[in-house]
Amino acid sequence: MTFLRRLLVTLFAVCITGCVQHLDPQPHGARNFVPWTNEPVPYRLSPGDTLAIQYTLNPELNENELSIAPDGTITAPLLGTIMAAGLSVATLKSNMQQRYVAYLRQPEFDIVVRSYVGAQIYVGGEVKTQGVYPLKGVMDAMQAVVTAGGPIDSAKLSQAVLIRHRADGRPMMRTIDLRHYMNTADMSDHVMLQPGDLVFVPKTAIASFDIFIDQYLDKAIPFNKTLNYNMGSSVFY
Structure with a gap:
């Protein structure tokens, strides 16, 4: 059924x-x-939502308008493609921080949802x-x-x-x-x-x-x- x-x-x-x-x-x-x-x-991100990523110690990596693609992914600085749709902002941030350990000594950043298309x-x-x-x-x-x-x-x-x-x-x-x-x-x-x-x-x-x-x-x-x-x-x- x-x-x-x-x-x-x-x-x-x-x-x-x-x-x-x-x-x-x-x-x-x-x-x-x-x-x-x-x-x-908690709101779960969806394709079409727009994010901003603001890095505390690495402002050169800031992204002010990052749209979630139809396949649910975003392209994050240094990390490349990462799944975002279906996740809360807190979960997405945690996933990114784990991967940033290989690139940044102190991966401190905030994720802000600019628009909630989903x-x-x-x-x-x-x-x-x-x-x-x-x-x-x-x-x-x-x-x-x-x-x-x-x-x-x-x-x-x-x-x-x-x-x-x-x-x-x-x-x-x-x-x-x-x-x-x-x-x-x-x-x-x-x-x-x-x-x-x-x-x-x-x-x-x-x-x-x-x-x-x-x-x-x-x-x-x-x-x-x-x-x-x-x-x-x-x-x-």
Whole structure:
């Protein structure tokens, strides 16, 4: 079973079993998910992101605009080609420092992200325009739905689903009552998004599992594999 199919089966289970604020992994529905936490998730670099590398003791090596190539690599001074995509800034710096030992006595430098081309979110389900959207600045789950054209008549905003990967790559899932947030501005449902988040708005009623698969799997979900979800990764097995 592909990750997309497993994800959609899990979302279906969420829709038919009721709304809970934090979903713990259960054998029948969410066994691939871990308990939700609000800890910040380090941004993982993506192709197209632009970096600056500033060397403390070797300013002649400074790079002010270093783009991550489509294959995920950068060309760093003295080191040549090195993989950057999929890594946090801290991990990339650690990898470079280990390699710089062969060239520099004191490899002291900072890495600054100039632009976050890969900072994206996915909005799907009962919205007007499903798809991948850039995460520009601060955005909450309701703003993401609005960015996708807003909910359609069949949307069940009270059980919107948010999926996020925590720092170790494992997926987390929770539901958000966007209807309650719209009506009351209750901050408990004011959830700020992070790069790679998936927001899914289910239908108000799903007549059968077959209809769900037909509508959401075979016809409706244009899931973009460029989103930072590492499709098919072993963490989902």
